[in-house]
Amino acid sequence: MTTNQAAIEVTGLRKRYGRVQAVAGVDLQVPAGSIFGLIGPNGAGKTTLVKMLLGVVWPSQGEVRVLGGRPSSPAVRRRIGYLPERLRLPAALTAVAFLRSVGRLKGLSRRDLDDQVPRLLAQIGLEQSAWTRRTGTYSKGMVQRTGLAAALLGAPDLMILDEPTDGIDPLGRAHVRELLRAAGQRGATIFINSHLLSETEKLCDHVAILDRGRVRLSGPLDVVRAEHAFRVRFVAAPDLDARALACGFVADDEARGRGQSETFSFAGSDAADLSAALRRALADGLVVREVVPKLKDLETVLEESLNGEVGP
Amino acid sequence: MTVLNVALDVMREALARRFILAIFIAIGIGLLTLSLALDLDVVQGTLAASRLFGQQVHAAIVPVDVALRQLFGGLVYPFFYAGVMLGVVASSQIAVGLLAPGRVEFLLSLPVRRGELVVGTYLGVLLIALLATAASVGGLSLVLFYKTRIVTAAPLAAAIAGLLGFAAVYGAMLLATALVRSSSLASAAGLGLFALGAAASDRATFVSLFDVGWVRRLVEIAVAPLPRFHLLAEAGARAAEAGQAWPGGTGPLIGATLAFALAGVTAAAFVIGRKDY
Numbered sequence: 365m366t367t368n369q370a371a372i373e374v375t376g377l378r379k380r381y382g383r384v385q386a387v388a389g390v391d392l393q394v395p396a397g398s399i400f401g402l403i404g405p406n407g408a409g410k411t412t413l414v415k416m417l418l419g420v421v422w423p424s425q426g427e428v429r430v431l432g433g434r435p436s437s438p439a440v441r442r443r444i445g446y447l448p449e450r451l452r453l454p455a456a457l458t459a460v461a462f463l464r465s466v467g468r469l470k471g472l473s474r475r476d477l478d479d480q481v482p483r484l485l486a487q488i489g490l491e492q493s494a495w496t497r498r499t500g501t502y503s504k505g506m507v508q509r510t511g512l513a514a515a516l517l518g519a520p521d522l523m524i525l526d527e528p529t530d531g532i533d534p535l536g537r538a539h540v541r542e543l544l545r546a547a548g549q550r551g552a553t554i555f556i557n558s559h560l561l562s563e564t565e566k567l568c569d570h571v572a573i574l575d576r577g578r579v580r581l582s583g584p585l586d587v588v589r590a591e592h593a594f595r596v597r598f599v600a601a602p603d604l605d606a607r608a609l610a611c612g613f614v615a616d617d618e619a620r621g622r623g624q625s626e627t628f629s630f631a632g633s634d635a636a637d638l639s640a641a642l643r644r645a646l647a648d649g650l651v652v653r654e655v656v657p658k659l660k661d662l663e664t665v666l667e668e669s670l671n672g673e674v675g676p
Numbered sequence: 677m678t679v680l681n682v683a684l685d686v687m688r689e690a691l692a693r694r695f696i697l698a699i700f701i702a703i704g705i706g707l708l709t710l711s712l713a714l715d716l717d718v719v720q721g722t723l724a725a726s727r728l729f730g731q732q733v734h735a736a737i738v739p740v741d742v743a744l745r746q747l748f749g750g751l752v753y754p755f756f757y758a759g760v761m762l763g764v765v766a767s768s769q770i771a772v773g774l775l776a777p778g779r780v781e782f783l784l785s786l787p788v789r790r791g792e793l794v795v796g797t798y799l800g801v802l803l804i805a806l807l808a809t810a811a812s813v814g815g816l817s818l819v820l821f822y823k824t825r826i827v828t829a830a831p832l833a834a835a836i837a838g839l840l841g842f843a844a845v846y847g848a849m850l851l852a853t854a855l856v857r858s859s860s861l862a863s864a865a866g867l868g869l870f871a872l873g874a875a876a877s878d879r880a881t882f883v884s885l886f887d888v889g890w891v892r893r894l895v896e897i898a899v900a901p902l903p904r905f906h907l908l909a910e911a912g913a914r915a916a917e918a919g920q921a922w923p924g925g926t927g928p929l930i931g932a933t934l935a936f937a938l939a940g941v942t943a944a945a946f947v948i949g950r951k952d953y
Contacts, residue, residue, distance in 0.1 A: 381952075418785045421952040438678075438787035446785035452778030456692035465685045469678070469786045498692075514782075524785075 369432075371396040371522050371553035372417060377426035379412050379577075386412040388577030390426070394570070399544065399554045401568035401585075403561060403666060409577040410557045411449055414526055417555070418446055431522055442471055445515035449526040449557075451507055455500030459485060459510045462499060466514045476518075484513040489539055504531035512540065516547065523547060526557045541567050561662040571662070573669045580669040588665055591658040592633040595619060596642070598626050599651040607648050612641040629658065678788055682796020687803045690770055696804065699766055700811060707815040716740075716823045723824070740824045741919065748830035749917035755834040756841060756909040757874075759809065763842045764849065764866035767801045771853040772862060780953045794945040798850055805842050809835045830916040833923075837912030844903040844933045845870050847940025854947040870905060877906035903933040 372394035379387040387409040394400045404410050415421035416428055419435035433440040453462055460481055467477045485495055488509040494502070499510060508531045515523055528544070529537040544554055544567060558564050564571060565585070572582035581588055595616055598604060604626060605615060613628035620627055630638055642652060660668075690696045717724040723743045726733050774783060774797060783793060813831040821827055845866045852865035876882040876899040883899070886892045907929055915923045 415781060415953070418781070420781045420784045422950070436789075438789060441785060441787040444785060446782060448778055448781040448785075450778040451782060452776050454689050454692075454773070454779070456694070457689055461688070461692070465688070466786065468681050468685070469788055471787065511782075 369396045370394060370429075371398075371431060372400075372555065373427075373429040374413075374417070375427045377413070377416060377428060378424045379409070379416060379421060380424045385577055387416070387423075390574070390577070390579050392572055392579055392582060394553060394555055396553050397548070397551055398570045399548050399568045400556065401564035401571040402555065402557045402574060403559070403564055403571060403662070404574035404580075405670065406559070408574045410574050411526060413574065414524060414555075414557050417524060418444070442518070443521040445517065445520035445523040447508075447511045447515045447523075447525045447528055449530075451511040453499035453502070453507055453510060455498060457499055458496045459490060459499055459502075459513070460495050462510065463514055463517060467517050470518045472518055480517060481513075484516055485510075487516075487543060488513045489536060505533060505536060508532055509536070512543070516543070519547075519550070520552060522553045522555065524555045524557075527559070528556060529558070529560065529563055537563065561666065565662045573666060575670055581665070586657075586659065589659040589662065590633065591660050592631075593658040594630040594638055595654075595656050595658050596628045596630055596652065597624065597654040598628070598645070599653050600626050601650055604650070607650060608645065611644040611648065611650075612637075613645070626653070633657075678792045679796045679799065682788060682793055683799035683803055686770060686774070686797050686800025687807075689773075690767075690800070690804050691807075696766060699762070699808060703808065703812045703815065707812070707819055710816070711819040711822065714819070714823060716820075718824050721826075740826045741828055744820060744824065744826060744828050745830050745917050745919050748828070748834065749913045752834040752837060752913040752916050753909055755813070756838050756905075756912060759812075759838040760841045760845060760870055760905075761867065763805050763808075763838075764845060764863055764870065767804070767846060768849065768859040768863040768866065770801055771797050771850055772857055772859040775853060775857050775948075775953075777953075784953060790949045791945045794850065794854075794948055795941060798846065798941050798944075801846055802839070802843060805839060805846075809838055828919055829921045830919055832921045833912040833915035836915075836922055837908045840930060840933050841870070841903070841905050841908050843937040844873070844905075844940070847937035847944070849940075850944040851940045851947065854944040854951075869902070872899065873902040874905040874909075876902055877904035901936060901939075903936045904929060908933060 370393040372392065374390050374392040377387055377390040378385070390413060402410055402413070412421055416423050417430060417435060419428075419441075428435055431440050431443050435441070457465070463481045463484070464477050467481065472480070482495075486492075490506060490509050490513070494506060499507065502510065508528070512525075512528060515525060523544070525544075529540050532540060541563070548554055556564065556568060569585050570583065571585050571588055573580040596613055598608060601607070608628050613630055616624075616627045616629040630641055632638070638655075642655070645652065691700075713729045715727040717726070718740055721740055722737055723740045724737055726743075774780065774793070784790065788796075813835045817828070817831045848869045849862045849866040853859075853862045879896070879899060883892050883896050886895045911923055911926045911929060915921065
C-alpha cells in the first residue's frame with residue numbers, strides 16, 4: 365500500500381441506537397502511513413465510530429473500507445491490531461499465555477510467537493516478573509501495556525487504539541509514544557481515539573474532530589492548527605517596535621509574556637505578503653532571527669470547532 | 677482450523693481457572709479415596725466379597741463382570757444428573773466471560789468470524805466436559821481394573837449419556853448468554869431446561885398433569901422440542917447393565933438430542949452475528 369492511499373475510508377456512515385443518533389453521517393479518510401488522532405467531547409460518537417471501523421458495531425447506513433476491504437473480513441482483520449477502550453484480559457491467563465492465544469488466532473506460527481511475545485513484552489515495559497503472573501492481578505497500566513503488546517503482535521498494517529495511554533504513568537506514556545512512532549516508521553497506519561489532547565498533539569500528524577456524530581474538522585495537524593499568521597523574531601535594535609510596526613508587524617504579546625521579547629506577529633497566510641513585509645524590514649536594517657507559522661494548540665482548535673468558529 | 681484454535685483457547689483458559697481446576701482435583705481425590713477404601717475379593721473371576729471403608733457392601737458370590745455391570749448400571753443416574761448439573765454451574769461463566777465488555781470487542785477484532793467464535797466456544801466447553809468425564813469415568817474404570825483385572829465398556833455408557841445431555845443443555849445456555857450476558861441467567865436456563873426435559877421425558881404422563889384443552893395442547897407444543905433427558909439416562913443405564921458402550925435402537929433419541937444442541941448453537945450464532953458490541 366502506498367502512502368497516498370487511504371488506510372481507512374468512511375462514507376456516509378450512520379449509526380442509530382433507537383432514538384439516539386450516535387454517528388450522524390461521517391465521511392473520513394485516514395491516509396496510509398499516518399498517525400491519525402480522533403478527538404471530540406464525551407458522547408461525540410468516537411467509540412461507536414471506532415467499533416464500526418472494526419466491524420464490532422454494524423452501521424445503520426454507509427460504508428467502511430479498511431485496508432481496501434470490509435472490516436468483517438478475516439483477511440483484513442489479520443492486518444489490524446486493536447486496543448479497546450477498557451480492555452478486559454482473561455484473568456486466569458498470564459500475559460504470555462494471553463499473547464500466544466491472540467497470536468494463534470491471528471495465524472502466527474509457533475516460531476513467530478516464540479520470537480515476538482517476549483520481545484513485545486519487553487518493549488512495552490512490562491516487568492519480566494509479571495509475564496508469568498495471572499493478568500487478574502495486574503494494575504490498569506499493566507493491562508494497558510499488555511493490550512498494546514497484543515495490538516502490536518504480528519506487526520499489523522493498521523493499529524486502531526482507543527485511549528492507548530489511559531492508566532499509564534507519564535514516563536510510560538512517552539515510552540508508548542516512542543513505540544507507536546516506531547510502528548509508524550515501519551509504515552503502519554495508527555488510528556488513535558483519545559481525549560488526551562496533549563498526547564494527540566505530540567504523536568499525531570493528522571486529526572479529526574468529531575462532535576455529535578459528525579466530523580467537524582479533519583486534516584493534517586499543522587493545517588488544522590494553523591492560525592493563518594506568522595511569528596517573526598528580530599534581533600534587538602533601537603526603536604524596534606516602531607520600525608517593525610511600520611513594516612506591518614505587531615507586537616506578539618503572547619510570546620512576550622513567555623519572555624520572548626523582540627517577537628512580532630504577522631497576520632495572514634499569504635507567503636508573498638510576508639516576503640514583502642520582511643523585505644521592508646531588512647531594508648530598514650532590521651535583522652530577522654526566526655520566522656515560524658503561528659499554530660494554535662489543539663484545545664483551542666477543539667473549542668473553536670465545537671463553537672462553530674472553524675470547520676465546515 | 678480457527679474453530680479448533682478458539683475451542684482449544686477456551687479450554688486452556690477454563691483449565692487455568694481455579695474453579696475448574698478444583699473440579700479436576702476433586703475428581704482425583706475422589707478416585708484416590710475410592711482406590712484406597714474399596715477392597716474387592718476376586719477369586720478366579722468371581723467377586724467373593726467387597727468392602728468399602730471396611731464395611732461389607734456385597735456378600736453374594738457373582739462373576740466380577742456381572743457385579744461391575746450392576747454397579748455401573750446403578751451409577752449412571754447419579755453420574756448423569758450430578759454430572760450435567762455440575763457442568764451447568766462450572767461452565768456458566770465461560771461464554772459470559774468471552775462476551776464481557778472489553779473482551780468481546782477485542783475478540784471480534786481478531787481474524788475470527790462470529791460464527792466461528794460461537795462454535796469454537798461451544799466445542800471448547802464440550803472438550804472440558806469430555807476431559808472431566810474421561811477423568812472421572814476413566815479413572816473409575818482404572819481403579820476397578822486394578823482391583824479386578826476386568827475391562828468393561830459399562831462406564832462408557834454413563835459418559836456418553838452425560839455428554840449428550842450436557843451438549844443439549846449447553847447449546848441452550850449459549851443461546852441464553854447470547855441474548856443476555858449473565859452467568860446467573862445462563863445457569864438458570866441450563867438447569868431449567870434440564871429439569872423440564874427430564875420431567876417431560878415421558879410426554880404423555882407429563883402433559884396429563886395439565887388441564888385438558890388448550891393448556892394441555894400448549895404444554896404439548898412447548899415440551900415437544902425438549903430433549904428427553906431421563907430417557908437418555910435410562911438408555912445409559914441399560915447399556916451399562918448389558919456391558920455395552922451404548923444400546924441399539926436409541927438413534928432417534930440421540931438424533932433429537934443432538935438436533936436440539938445444534939439448534940441452540942445455531943440460534944446463538946445468529947444472535948451474536950447480528951448484535952452490536
